[in-house]
Amino acid sequence: MKRIIAVMVVMMSILMAALTIVTIQKGTVENAYASTFKEDGTKWRIGYCESEDFITFTETLIGIVHGLEELGWIRNLDGFDIVAYTRDSKAIWNYLANRDIGPYIEFVDDGFYNLRDEGVTPEDIVDRLQRNKDIDLMLVMGTQAGISLSTDDHDTNIFVFAASNAVRSGIIDSVEDSGKDHVWAHMDEQRFERQIKAFHDIVQFEKIGMVYEDSDIARVYSAVNEVEKLAKDKGFEIVRYHVDEPLRSEEYSRYYQEVQEAYNQLAQEVDAVFVTIASLESDKLPTLFTPFYEKKIPVFSQLGNIEVEHGALMTISVMDEVNLGRFGADTIGKYLEGTKPRDLEQSFQVAPKIILNAEVAQKIDFMIPFELIIVIDEVYENIAK
Incomplete structure (x- = not known):
């Protein structure tokens, strides 16, 4: 009975959060911003920097583009959805940079950066921004990129979008004030706390396993502080192993061996696993998760849909890139109209979605409570191969 009540409470809290979400609406007419050209009459020049190749970064970029189109800032996006389907942020950028998308905005051809690309360093990007002053606004994706570019240099x-916690990582001073006139970062400060609390209320685990890199930045994007706080409140134990994230392609073999060894150990010690945001290729997940299937251990994904599709039991998705893109586009529009980034609203809570993999549930003999079934948003029938 206690478990049923707990499940009902957490589901109600999730639904209430969803009802309070502010959604940016469509409906801006063409030429609504005729007074917002730059003073010299040229287009606003936008650049882009991402921490690495990551599906959330690409989806957020796509959401912002669609949001800017809905608000009338850009147009002429014939064929964009075909390019967006590739989920390749560089290809998407090339498409945007090589089209006339209207009189207001230009996506700068050589303004795309991925910090994992060979020869790309944060120092060189900052130097370009300071020396050339040929970019008006940088779209920044991820914690590492946010830290690197939110400097006074x-x-x-x-x-900054898709940073795990922009305050804790030092990108901004607080939710209310970024601390720098030229810096803005999206914040949903309780999203990971909501995730892990929901997982605990549903599964009622006593020992949860985590694998992450032992660094300050990894603790932030892996939501370690949030899990530790809830562990104190709920009385469960955290069992953790540390691995070194790969920085170059030749390091992936070593990395996956370390992850598999850590998972093998965890399967002997815990009754639930929280898979943190990491450099895990989705097609490798069924093999990596095999020890958990054998021991009937539920696996919860911090990342979201793609890991549930490929072998995690469930997630409470906290990334709604469509509406986050609309919020971002609206915020960028306000900047283009004259508001300093520091003076713009940074907090936006996306609507959570419950996603489950039915094949995994069957593998581990997980009995889905009826109260959970009626509020599940999406179910994958099988593990993607």
């Missing part, structure tokens, strides 16, 4: 306007 330049004054180019920085808009």
Whole structure:
């Protein structure tokens, strides 16, 4: 009975959160921003920097583009959805940079950066921003990129998305005030706390396993502080193993061996696993998770849909890139109309979605409570191969 009540409470809290979400609406007419050209009459020049190749970064970029189109800032996106389907942020950028998308905005051809690309360093990007001053706004994706570019060494306007916790990582001073006139970062400060609390209320585990890199930045994007806080509140134990994230392609073999060894150990010690955001290729997950299937251990994904599709039991998705893109586009529009990034609202809570993999549930003999069944948003029938 206690478990049923707990499940009902957490589901109600999730639904209430969803009801309070602010959604940016469509409906802006063409030429609504005729007074917002740059003073010299040229287009606003936008650049982009991402921490690495990551599906959330690409989906957020796509969401922002669609949001800017809905608000009338850009147009002429014939064929964009075909390019977006590749989920290749560089290909998407090339498409945007080589089209006339209207009189207001230009996506700069050589303004795309991925910090994992060979020869790309944060220092060189900051130097370009300070020395050339040829970019008006940088779209920045991820914690590492946000930390690297939210510096006082330049004054180019920085808009940071998809950072795990922009306050804790030092990108901004607080939810209310970024602390720098040229810096803005999206914040949903309780999203990972909501995730892990929901998982505990549903599964009622006593020992949860985590594998992450032992570094300050990894603790932030792996939500370690949030899990530790809830462990104190709920009285469960955390069993953790540390691995070194791969920085180059030749390191992936070593990395996956370390992850598999850690998972093998965890399967002997825990009754639930929290898979943190990491450099795990989705097609390798069924093999990596095999020890958990054998021991009937539920696996919860911090990342979201793609890991549930490929072998995690469930997730409470906290990334709604469509509506986050609309919020981001609306925020960028306000900047283009004259508001400093520091003065813009940074907090936006996305609607959570419950996603489950039915094949995994069957593998581990997980009995889905009826109260959970009626609020599940999406079910994958099988593990993707």
